[in-house]
Amino acid sequence: xxxxxxxxxxxxxxxxxxxxxxxxxxxxxxxxxxxxxxxxxxxxxxxxxxxxxxxxxxxxxxxxxxxxxxxxxxxxxxxxxxxxxxxxxxxxxxxxxxxxxxxxxxxxxxxxxxxxxxxxxxxxxxxxxxxxxxxxxxxxxxxxxxxxxxxxxxxxxxxxxxxxxxxxxxxxxxxxxxxxxxxxxxxxxxxxxxxxxxxxxxxxxxxxxxxxxxxxxxxxxxxxxxxxxxxxxxxxxxxxxxxxxxxxxxxxxxxxxxxxxxxxxxxxxxxxxxxxxxxxxxxxxxxxxxxxxxxxxxxxxxxxxxxxxxxxxxxxxxxxxxxxxxxxxxxxxxxxxxxxxxxxxxxxxxxxxxxxxxxxxxxxxxxxxxxxxxxxxxxxxxxxxxxxxxxxxxxxxxxxxxxxxxxxxxxxxxxxxxxxxxxxxxxxxxxxxxxxxxxxxxxxxxxxxxxxxxxxxxxxxxxxxxx
Amino acid sequence: xxxxxxxxxxxxxxxxxxxxxxxxxxxxxxxxxxxxxxxxxxxxxxxxxxxxxxxxxxxxxxxxxxxxxxxxxxxxxxxxxxxxxxxxxxxxxxxxxxxxxxxxxxxxxxxxxxxxxxxxxxxxxxxxxxxxxxxxxxxxxxxxxxxxxxxxxxxxxxxxxxxxxxxxxxxxxxxxxxxxxxxxxxxxxxxxxxxxxxxxxxxxxxxxxxxxxxxxxxxxxxxxxxxxxxxxxxxxxxxxxxxxxxxxxxxxxxxxxxxxxxxxxxxxxxxxxxxxxxxxxxxxxxxxxxxxxxxxxxxxxxxxxxxxxxxxxxxxxxxxxxxxxxxxxxxxxxxxxxxxxxxxxxxxxxxxxxxxxxxxxxxxxxxxxxxxxxxxxxxxxxxxxxxxxxxxxxxxxxxxxxxxxxxxxxxxxxxxxxxxxxxxx
Numbered sequence: 026x027x028x029x030x031x032x033x034x035x036x037x038x039x040x041x042x043x044x045x046x047x048x049x050x051x052x053x054x055x056x057x058x059x060x061x062x063x064x065x066x067x068x069x070x071x072x073x074x075x076x077x078x079x080x081x082x083x084x085x086x087x088x089x090x091x092x093x094x095x096x097x098x099x100x101x102x103x104x105x106x107x108x109x110x111x112x113x114x115x116x117x118x119x120x121x122x123x124x125x126x127x128x129x130x131x132x133x134x135x136x137x138x139x140x141x142x143x144x145x146x147x148x149x150x151x152x153x154x155x156x157x158x159x160x161x162x163x164x165x166x167x168x169x170x171x172x173x174x175x176x177x178x179x180x181x182x183x184x185x186x187x188x189x190x191x192x193x194x195x196x197x198x199x200x201x202x203x204x205x206x207x208x209x210x211x212x213x214x215x216x217x218x219x220x221x222x223x224x225x226x227x228x229x230x231x232x233x234x235x236x237x238x239x240x241x242x243x244x245x246x247x248x249x250x251x252x253x254x255x256x257x258x259x260x261x262x263x264x265x266x267x268x269x270x271x272x273x274x275x276x277x278x279x280x281x282x283x284x285x286x287x288x289x290x291x292x293x294x295x296x297x298x299x300x301x302x303x304x305x306x307x308x309x310x311x312x313x314x315x316x317x318x319x320x321x322x323x324x325x326x327x328x329x330x331x332x333x334x335x336x337x338x339x340x341x342x343x344x345x346x347x348x349x350x351x352x353x354x355x356x357x358x359x360x361x362x363x364x365x366x367x368x369x370x371x372x373x374x375x376x377x378x379x380x381x382x383x384x385x386x387x388x389x390x391x392x393x394x395x396x397x398x399x400x401x402x403x404x405x406x407x408x409x410x411x412x413x414x415x416x417x418x419x420x421x422x423x424x425x426x427x428x429x430x431x432x433x434x435x436x437x438x439x440x441x442x443x444x445x446x447x448x449x450x451x452x453x454x455x456x457x458x459x460x461x462x463x464x465x466x467x468x469x470x471x472x473x474x475x476x477x478x479x480x481x482x483x484x485x486x487x488x489x490x491x492x
Numbered sequence: 493x494x495x496x497x498x499x500x501x502x503x504x505x506x507x508x509x510x511x512x513x514x515x516x517x518x519x520x521x522x523x524x525x526x527x528x529x530x531x532x533x534x535x536x537x538x539x540x541x542x543x544x545x546x547x548x549x550x551x552x553x554x555x556x557x558x559x560x561x562x563x564x565x566x567x568x569x570x571x572x573x574x575x576x577x578x579x580x581x582x583x584x585x586x587x588x589x590x591x592x593x594x595x596x597x598x599x600x601x602x603x604x605x606x607x608x609x610x611x612x613x614x615x616x617x618x619x620x621x622x623x624x625x626x627x628x629x630x631x632x633x634x635x636x637x638x639x640x641x642x643x644x645x646x647x648x649x650x651x652x653x654x655x656x657x658x659x660x661x662x663x664x665x666x667x668x669x670x671x672x673x674x675x676x677x678x679x680x681x682x683x684x685x686x687x688x689x690x691x692x693x694x695x696x697x698x699x700x701x702x703x704x705x706x707x708x709x710x711x712x713x714x715x716x717x718x719x720x721x722x723x724x725x726x727x728x729x730x731x732x733x734x735x736x737x738x739x740x741x742x743x744x745x746x747x748x749x750x751x752x753x754x755x756x757x758x759x760x761x762x763x764x765x766x767x768x769x770x771x772x773x774x775x776x777x778x779x780x781x782x783x784x785x786x787x788x789x790x791x792x793x794x795x796x797x798x799x800x801x802x803x804x805x806x807x808x809x810x811x812x813x814x815x816x817x818x819x820x821x822x823x824x825x826x827x828x829x830x831x832x833x834x835x836x837x838x839x840x841x842x843x844x845x846x847x848x849x850x851x852x853x854x855x856x857x858x859x860x861x862x863x864x865x866x867x868x869x870x871x872x873x874x875x876x877x878x879x880x881x882x883x884x885x886x887x888x889x890x891x892x893x894x895x896x897x898x899x900x901x902x903x904x905x906x907x908x909x910x911x912x913x914x915x916x917x
Binding site: 466 | 645
């Protein structure tokens, strides 16, 4: 067993494991240091994957509300949360074991423990089984990801006051759930428990949910959430959480200050964001610079200020998305192998996996206006799409923003069932610098939801056919 | 584990090569260092040895294709033929055909778009195709700004807009050499929207760009400087300007003095008026002085033919006529050709000092600059003098340092004491 490798990756989340696998494909010997007892990082273990499993299961649970009008008579379904949680666990295990298999296939050594940078080219691992092992490599990639951001004054115990991790593990459906933070994670997890029977209240500091999303999309989605019986307290901040008998009392007040309102809760979910996680890496001693938010500083090539040390994913700047980390991991591995790949940060899609889903890529109308770019917008509602009507899932719309002069697609925003899948057509067109007209002149199968994308492209030119 | 076969560095300033023949076929076994493929450049033909032992798994570039240094030529796989294909380094390759075993997703009922012979526009997007067909455009004449050089809708729209607004070119399509006094208003290269703006290069600008680079790449070009006290010239002008204009019908400018001074100096230092043609130095016994003129479409350099025979008035008249013709777009090709030396005046824009680029194939160019009053020491005293820095960029292959410096000194002497022009000194 050698201690010298071509590449050491610290962290086996999406960024880390993709980097390791790609590097191995390109002929490098790779070691991956991971302290969790499973590979896959936050995403596979306590993030993307388990939440998607619960979202899927809870969505089907809630779908049964629509069965009667379709002539399917099953009565009210009963929830066995324990079994649903084990369904979730199967998703986690299936995926993490899959990564283990990929590591074996690609001859990547998983070094189980916590890695610390000992300077350029050297990583000391405090092994899980005990003892220390020093690894050497000409290149090291820091892919340690991110952790939950704490709300000052509120202690997360993962039982009653939970982060996303605890929210995935709840053993009972909370009667009242207060979600602090109206971003992607809060709305997704809020959706899960909302469908399973909780009364959900979302408290968000900014005046709109999903900060950063296209304004029209956020407003429409807000209306949909209200229809789903979400209670939204926007422009509000949480000033305290106290135990009260078996439950909790959450004090909130307007963001600018004002009268306090107290909400009852059985469980409080704190999800105000995530912060880069670099504990135990020894960055200080190794001289690796971080920025004011604790993120590892890198240049355009993902290199840190220390030769031979690179960083990717949530631990550096940029959207905290698994696929962003994965792209960076692959691009970095290829660069280290001497290739010259490029990464296009302007065309990274973002998806909210609620029902309906929200997906977007490129610029929002607000961003274009602020940048002074003249654009045309084409919007098409799913109420006018044949497939959506047939399935009676007509919430939402597709909006395409195109440059006024060149017709180049600058941004696409979709709310609707399957938005997360539909968005990829837009991503591909934008990657090739295509025009709205190109989408409009591409054949889309009928009857599909994707036809709405084509119609929205026609709408950019003011000539939709089905509206 | 597979190994890439890449085009090696081929030599100084050699950037591409043609694949002449593959010595091995796909599937053949190869040994380390065994000759794999023959590449030809305009300097040398080389045989490329195999970087590894194994099987020639993939030939990416076929015989007859042109490749750039570092381009991917093929892949060597393991002895058992298992190969992981590396993606060709996208940005650098000029390979026209895509790597052969590219999975066609389904047998398309319509014929796949024919791989166009111009790199990058293999498949035209629907919007692009429509515009091109409706307007009778030639896609090979449109440079694409999309991924891998594809033509996008915006590119075609820009071409149509330029056509619609196109005034007949002020300067003819023939190559026009422009000295460095021209400020290339560079269009920054663009990706998407907001922060950058893509502007198609006009044919004129492209031609100018090519000529400038040719001059730089061919001549051993450098610049020597001097300064001239224009007090005497300015005194002559102010003394006689009214009389001059009355008699000759044209204003007495500085240019005529400069042209005359240059001709005097050129007669003394013939190398600056000569040019290199292949292996020969061609010394010219006539003086066709190009004078750079700014127009709104760019800098043009009309030539005063046989300027040695022109009087000061004749020079001023000819320059005026050219200036007018340039602004009206009436310059003929003949007006722009045949120069033996060029003068460029960056001073009108405020330049104090500059290093002009040669007007190929000439061997010298004089840069005039702003006349700036400076404190100078004259006979042990400090006086305010109207000074101008002079620059002579020259081709060191034909003009040596002493000649270049002497040339400038002669120009300076003639300008500082115009009597020398009269006395042919």
